[in-house]
Amino acid sequence: MTDHLLEIRNLSVEFHTAAGTVHAVRDVSFHLDRGETLAILGESGSGKSVSASAIMNLIDMPPGRITSGQVLFGGRDLLHLSDEARRDINGSQIAMIFQDPLSHLNPVYDVGWQIAETMIVHGTPRAKANSEALRLVTRVGIPNPEGALRKYPHEFSGGQRQRLMIAMALAMKPDLLIADEPTTALDVTVQAEVLSLLHELQQETGMGVLIITHDLGVVAEIADRVVVMNAGEIVEAGITREVYHNATHPYTRKLIGAAPGKGRMHQPGAEAEPVLQVRDVVKDYAGFRALDGVSFDLMAGQTLAVVGESGSGKSTLARILLRLDEANSGTALWKGRDLFTMPPSELFKIRRDLQMVFQDPTQSLNPRMSVYQLISEAWAIHPDILPRAQWKARVAQLLQQVGLRPDMANRYPHQFSGGQRQRIAIARALALEPKLIVCDEAVSALDVSVQAQVIALLDDLRKTMGIAFIFIAHDLPVVRDFADHVMVMQKGRVVELGTVQQVFDAPQQPYTQALLAAGLDPDPDVQTQRREARLALAGA
Amino acid sequence: MSSFIRKRAFASLISLIGLVVIVFFLSRLTGDPTDLFLPIEAPEEMRQQFRELNGLNDPLLVQFWNYLGDIVRLDFGVSLRRAQPAIDVVLPAFLWTLQLAAITMALVTGAAIVVGSLAAFRVGGIFDRIASLTSLIGASAPDFWVAIVAIVVFAVGLGWLPTSGTGTVWHWILPVGVLFIRPFGLIVQVVRGSMISALSSGYVKTARAKGVKSRAIIFVHALRNAMLPVITVIGDQAAALLNGAVIVETIFGFPGVGKLMIDSVLQRDFNVVLATIMITALAIFIMNLLIDLTYALLDPRIRY
Numbered sequence A: 001m002t003d004h005l006l007e008i009r010n011l012s013v014e015f016h017t018a019a020g021t022v023h024a025v026r027d028v029s030f031h032l033d034r035g036e037t038l039a040i041l042g043e044s045g046s047g048k049s050v051s052a053s054a055i056m057n058l059i060d061m062p063p064g065r066i067t068s069g070q071v072l073f074g075g076r077d078l079l080h081l082s083d084e085a086r087r088d089i090n091g092s093q094i095a096m097i098f099q100d101p102l103s104h105l106n107p108v109y110d111v112g113w114q115i116a117e118t119m120i121v122h123g124t125p126r127a128k129a130n131s132e133a134l135r136l137v138t139r140v141g142i143p144n145p146e147g148a149l150r151k152y153p154h155e156f157s158g159g160q161r162q163r164l165m166i167a168m169a170l171a172m173k174p175d176l177l178i179a180d181e182p183t184t185a186l187d188v189t190v191q192a193e194v195l196s197l198l199h200e201l202q203q204e205t206g207m208g209v210l211i212i213t214h215d216l217g218v219v220a221e222i223a224d225r226v227v228v229m230n231a232g233e234i235v236e237a238g239i240t241r242e243v244y245h246n247a248t249h250p251y252t253r254k255l256i257g258a259a260p261g262k263g264r265m266h267q268p269g270a271e272a273e274p275v276l277q278v279r280d281v282v283k284d285y286a287g288f289r290a291l292d293g294v295s296f297d298l299m300a301g302q303t304l305a306v307v308g309e310s311g312s313g314k315s316t317l318a319r320i321l322l323r324l325d326e327a328n329s330g331t332a333l334w335k336g337r338d339l340f341t342m343p344p345s346e347l348f349k350i351r352r353d354l355q356m357v358f359q360d361p362t363q364s365l366n367p368r369m370s371v372y373q374l375i376s377e378a379w380a381i382h383p384d385i386l387p388r389a390q391w392k393a394r395v396a397q398l399l400q401q402v403g404l405r406p407d408m409a410n411r412y413p414h415q416f417s418g419g420q421r422q423r424i425a426i427a428r429a430l431a432l433e434p435k436l437i438v439c440d441e442a443v444s445a446l447d448v449s450v451q452a453q454v455i456a457l458l459d460d461l462r463k464t465m466g467i468a469f470i471f472i473a474h475d476l477p478v479v480r481d482f483a484d485h486v487m488v489m490q491k492g493r494v495v496e497l498g499t500v501q502q503v504f505d506a507p508q509q510p511y512t513q514a515l516l517a518a519g520l521d522p523d524p525d526v527q528t529q530r531r532e533a534r535l536a537l538a539g540a
Numbered sequence B: 001m002s003s004f005i006r007k008r009a010f011a012s013l014i015s016l017i018g019l020v021v022i023v024f025f026l027s028r029l030t031g032d033p034t035d036l037f038l039p040i041e042a043p044e045e046m047r048q049q050f051r052e053l054n055g056l057n058d059p060l061l062v063q064f065w066n067y068l069g070d071i072v073r074l075d076f077g078v079s080l081r082r083a084q085p086a087i088d089v090v091l092p093a094f095l096w097t098l099q100l101a102a103i104t105m106a107l108v109t110g111a112a113i114v115v116g117s118l119a120a121f122r123v124g125g126i127f128d129r130i131a132s133l134t135s136l137i138g139a140s141a142p143d144f145w146v147a148i149v150a151i152v153v154f155a156v157g158l159g160w161l162p163t164s165g166t167g168t169v170w171h172w173i174l175p176v177g178v179l180f181i182r183p184f185g186l187i188v189q190v191v192r193g194s195m196i197s198a199l200s201s202g203y204v205k206t207a208r209a210k211g212v213k214s215r216a217i218i219f220v221h222a223l224r225n226a227m228l229p230v231i232t233v234i235g236d237q238a239a240a241l242l243n244g245a246v247i248v249e250t251i252f253g254f255p256g257v258g259k260l261m262i263d264s265v266l267q268r269d270f271n272v273v274l275a276t277i278m279i280t281a282l283a284i285f286i287m288n289l290l291i292d293l294t295y296a297l298l299d300p301r302i303r304y
Helices: A048-056 A083-089 A111-120 A127-139 A145-149 A156-170 A187-206 A216-222 A240-243 A252-256 A314-321 A342-349 A372-381 A389-400 A406-410 A418-431 A448-465 A477-484 A500-505 A509-519 A524-539 B002-029 B035-039 B044-052 B061-072 B087-119 B127-139 B143-157 B167-199 B202-212 B214-242 B244-250 B258-267 B270-298
Strands: A008-019 A020-032 A037-041 A064-071 A095-096 A177-179 A208-213 A225-230 A233-239 A272-285 A288-299 A305-308 A330-332 A354-357 A436-440 A469-473 A485-490 A493-499
Touching: A008 A048, A020 A048, A020 A064, A020 A233, A037 A048, A037 A145, A037 A216, A037 A524, A048 A064, A048 A095, A048 A177, A048 A208, A048 B061, A048 B258, A083 A305, A095 B202, A111 A127, A111 B202, A127 A156, A127 A330, A156 A187, A156 B061, A156 B202, A177 A187, A187 A216, A208 A216, A208 A252, A216 A240, A216 A524, A225 A240, A233 A240, A233 A252, A240 A524, A252 A448, A288 A314, A288 A469, A288 A485, A288 A493, A305 A477, A314 A354, A314 A436, A314 A469, A330 A493, A354 A524, A372 A389, A372 A418, A389 A406, A418 A448, A418 A469, A448 A469, A448 A477, A469 A477, A477 A500, A485 A500, A485 A509, A493 A500, A493 A509, A509 A524, A509 B087, A524 B214, B002 B061, B002 B202, B002 B270, B035 B044, B087 B127, B087 B167, B087 B258, B087 B270, B127 B167, B143 B167, B143 B244, B167 B214, B167 B244, B244 B258, B258 B270
Parallel strands: A037 A208, A037 A225, A095 A177, A177 A208, A305 A469, A305 A485, A354 A436, A436 A469
Antiparallel strands: A008 A020, A008 A064, A225 A233, A272 A288, A272 A330, A485 A493
8 A cells, every 4th residue: 555645656558559559658657745746847749748647547548558557546546447436536536737728628618617517527516516616716816706707718818717727626625636737828927826826725725736847947936846757758756956956867967958048148249230120110900009119120140039928919010020910000121121111012022031930830831741842832932033953952951951851851741840840940931041030939839958959050040141030939048048139028019128138137127027037947946036036026 | 799680681681682683684584474474376465465564564674673672572473373472382382391391400410419429439439430331321322312212112112101292290201211311411420520629629638637427528518619510511401401302302292392493493483483582592591690690609709
């Protein structure tokens, strides 16, 4: 018998697919006690989510199969219980929250109904469930709780939706809460709030929390212990602080080393010339002002990072600069010519100078086109750039430039990893030899180690080819490593604009300070200090 | 919501007027109605008198205007062959077709939702394979063939059911059964596809993590989300039935709008043809409006 709340022993899970058997989880063991927070840290494909799904009986079988191991919860092996017995445990004793609360809340039922349902399926009378739902929604800090119960998920913000998920998960006062990337889709300030809420609720209820994350910062903020997974195996486990400072496994060390935000900051030269001068850009969407007097200069061969939370207008700005959307007023001088009033024929010629790389390469690359077709399409549109006879050689050259092999040209996007796909998207942007590339959250969807490689690639292109970048991001440490200048946006306005050192080392505006304070540092010691500073700031 | 209904009604009014224009001028293109109404040996004075009486000497636009006015009062003129107002011929036939369509679609919808959902729950399972195969056969079966075979087997061979007519419940079984097959096959496939994606969604995972029972996951959580594309296809199929299941109605001698339309075309009874066209067009407009309102009812994100 065991005294631990949860103990996983020698768990192995495999998936049988057309391509063969995938050993998603191999001989994994860990345990969790009451009142403790354990983080499973790993990149995509590490098996961290599959391990958690095994606890909740959420693995689809087939194609999945648990080949060996035990999942001991309160001394009982869950893997030997009937589906019905596990359903009774799910939601009442073990609860789970997920990464993207919008897709994990049912869009067609109001949130009051969904929260009450957790209790009703476990035998609570409806009237009691409804009053309890009200208490929970109030507890997780949703404004106007009574009205909120009758609203639908799409009527809430991302942070509120995750609070509602938490309310739903905690309805039956579970002993164990599994949180699968609970803050990955959220803004930094909201992330900090949600993690604090989880921490508070854990203090109140004494539950064990199993948090699955790819983010060292989240581990540093919340976890007592950490288990590091790679390729289905546990490579390292221990107290968070010890693992961070004395990692023994090379993978852990690589992961810690790849964490952004520790390199030397750029020191942009003052002599560079502006290639793009943006003045007083205003954009209204049906009564909502998305951009409100945005002005900045972008220097040739430099990177301007645009940071801000969702709704700050940073993506709108990108769309407007590329004329994917029209500004209401303002000017954007590209080499002295106004992009906003340019006739279509001139705009067509200039488009090749301005390229864009999007957040999700899975969506931005047409799945039915080969890499060769994706990259060479630009030359079909602008035929004067390159004669058809040279396309093949140039595609090969571009692939090498972004760190891929020329023989990959005939493959299709689904045959690549996420990081490789983003390299293809970059190669596609480079095909027209642009002077400016707008990256809209171009590395946000990538694993930390891949992120570092892509950033290094972009910085190399900037140096060797003199390309200027507008780098839109919500992730401050990445910005710190890559940007020359930083522009902080909030609600459509520019709050602060300066060199990367000015903004990171001596932020002037309270909003910038709050953003920086909300960011999570991978070092548990630094993060502890930062948390205290943040709480002090909130208290002041 | 009410402004949406107004807007849609206005748009439909425009298409209805367009339809009237086409129908009116096309029927005039087929020649002088006098030739149709009067015996071939009628003297010229009689023809002249007939034209005067029916306003056929007025300019075409004036005639069209008068025709529009009549239509608004549901006056489609007199049936040539039956010596009664066209509308009195069409409305009863339309009501027969409406009943046939409503009964068929109600059965199809209920059955297809249950079968498609269960097939989607265990993709590749034995139930799924049977359901997929049968629905594919159903969706591909030509209804005139099924109708004739059904008569041969159940009416002639076994003698269980009447071949045609509408007198008793037994009379309805063959037409409804034959009309059922194709939409059923089609809608099962749509429900299955839509449910497969709904069942692999995040909110279903959440429901499983909450401990919700399988049946409630399928029919409460997933189904309502999966219904939007299904509703579209149901509307499409129902519209086809409302138009009159011409072949099936003819084979079973069912006195519906489809059979009436064919008979009237063969008899060149234009007033009746025009009336059937306008009445079914109106019915299909109302049904499309109901479908749009059902969307909003099912999905709170859709607001008009």
